[in-house]
Amino acid sequence: MYGIIRGMNPRRLTVIFFLLLCLPGCSSTPNQRGDENSPQQVEYIENKGSDTIVNLALAWAERYQEIHPEISISVSGGGSGTGIAALVNGTTDIANASRKIKGEELEAAIENGAEPVEFVVARDAIAIIVCPENPIERLTLEQISDIYSGRINNWQELGGDDRVIVRLSRETNSGTHVYFLEEVLRLGDDENKTLFSTDTLLLPSSEGIIEEVKANPHAIGYDGLGYVTPEVKTIAVARSPEGEYILPSAATVNEGTYPIARDLYMYTASQPEGTLLAYLEWIFTSEAQAIVEELGFVPVPVSDPG
């Protein structure tokens, strides 16, 4: 080969070089594996629904398939409504939802001969954070809403220092952003069309928010409880001025006393059996709930076998 190349002139070499470039595209070795004669029957679990949970469901599915290679779990998003609709139509085994099933959805399911069973698989809580230098310790939901809508613009109005408030938020494509908009900014009222103040900073990551809040006494931010680090100060939140101010923690979230928290659900069409039951039981083990914590959600109490 080398002898031939040396004997050639540079121009011809260039041509050969270009021809060689084309080669990998032409050669296709038949190397598809024959999967038909694999020994085990693969069982499929279809898992569909809320975009808030989709990453968690994916992480669970990946981990579970490592332990049980004979089971294949497919996870897709689309929203809580999509998931429940698929459950009603029988096109999914598990529906993920970041809200409770609605009355009419339940009726439709029963009409189709299903009997949805509900599992609270994790919880989602939003912590309100400020700089440790900021003297503010506690806020009501309404005050937080007023801050983010632009009605309150200075910490002085809340009894703090004379500083302009810098509002930090996650980007609009984040599930946390939408939840915060609905439950805090609009106080859970569907008719309320309040929007974020335009000068709200939309940061692309949780780290970005923590980074800015920890150093900037002007700033207020929110984030999934699991992402909050000790470098920032977490605010105690009350539903109303007369109510009790509560700091977010796994305990207060699981008790349901912390106001900005919600349950994350999985629904099955009927009482689960076999593979499905085994998977759902595994979700309540400490191994699966550790993944919940890694992704910034709040784990539910575990029930390890034995």
Add this chain to the structure above:
Amino acid sequence: MTTRSTTLRNRFKLPETLITRLITISGYSAILFVVLIFFFLATEGLPALREVRLENLFSERWYPIEEYFGILPLIGGSLIVTIGAALLAVPIGIGTAIYIAEISPRWAREILKPLVEILAGLPSVVLGLIGVRVLSSAFRVSFDLPTGLTAFTGSVLLAAISIPTIISVSEDALDAVPRSYRDAALALGATGWQTIWRVTLPAARSGVLTAVMLGLGRAIGETMAVMMVTGNAPVLPGGLSALFSPTRTMTATIASEMGEVANGSTHYHVLFFIGIVLFLISLLVNITASAVVFRQRRRAERVLG
């Protein structure tokens, strides 16, 4: 002799034509790609004009999840960040190029040139990290701002990104100015500064302008660093104070929202429409630049010829 060269020519004829063809094809493919990209942008982006009412599209509110598609704050954000970057980068970049090409001793030049080249190779995300960790809090404290995540922080980073390109290209242009121009100017009694300002720089003008356009082209299209430090608040800039408050650029909007948007939705079309606007802006800048260069070259030819 003649027969031998003819046979030689015949022997090389096939590769010769093949290579010529390949080069021609790659030349035309550049045009093809631009046309294809524009066609793609148009088919994906123009439906936005049909789906969104114009007074919504050209309003001041960008909040796509609630169907507010006002792109004015995004255009304004991109412009203010880029103009800020230009104001910083052009004097510093050209100044450094003049120093390297005209003034510096040989040893300094040997060190500076490769250093500038290394700077040009820095990934923008690295600069973005420096911006978030160091610059933004430094600016917040030293300018007494509510937050350091501002258009100005973005401008400084963009300037840092475009300065190496400006230095490198305009230094080459200055270097290409014939020695005799400088000698003539000095012989006529011009000072060093007069020679640089009145003779060398004007002679290298078209190259320097290309350098500025290339540098700013990098700046307006830059995404990652800007997204990390400008705060991304879609506020329509109104005046100079906007330079020191958070802003949201077109590129950052496309980058952060395209990943999650439903294919074929109104939001998706509007993001592509922003792409068209961005494309048109850089086209306009390029056309203006080459028109200016062309006119100057004509003038220079008249003067010298």
